[in-house]
Amino acid sequence: MSEPRLLDWRDRSHWAAKPLPCQYCGGPTHLRDNQRHPSHKVCAEQASNDRTPE
Numbered sequence: 504m505s506e507p508r509l510l511d512w513r514d515r516s517h518w519a520a521k522p523l524p525c526q527y528c529g530g531p532t533h534l535r536d537n538q539r540h541p542s543h544k545v546c547a548e549q550a551s552n553d554r555t556p557e
């Protein structure tokens with residue numbers, strides 16, 4: 504049984520005042536990933552689950 508990895512983006516460093524297009528789906532998002540790239544949390548979670556099968 505593998506559960507999807509959930510990211511913890513409650514920290515303010517993952518929130519930006521200005522919405523930018525998500526790097527995965529292109530929709531506007533206030534959230535930033537660890538590299539400060541605009542990204543929805545769910546999109547980043549999906550991507551990280553794709554990249555690191557565990």
Ligand SMILES: [Zn+2]
Pocket residue numbers: 525526527528529530542543546
């Ligand atoms: Zn997205």
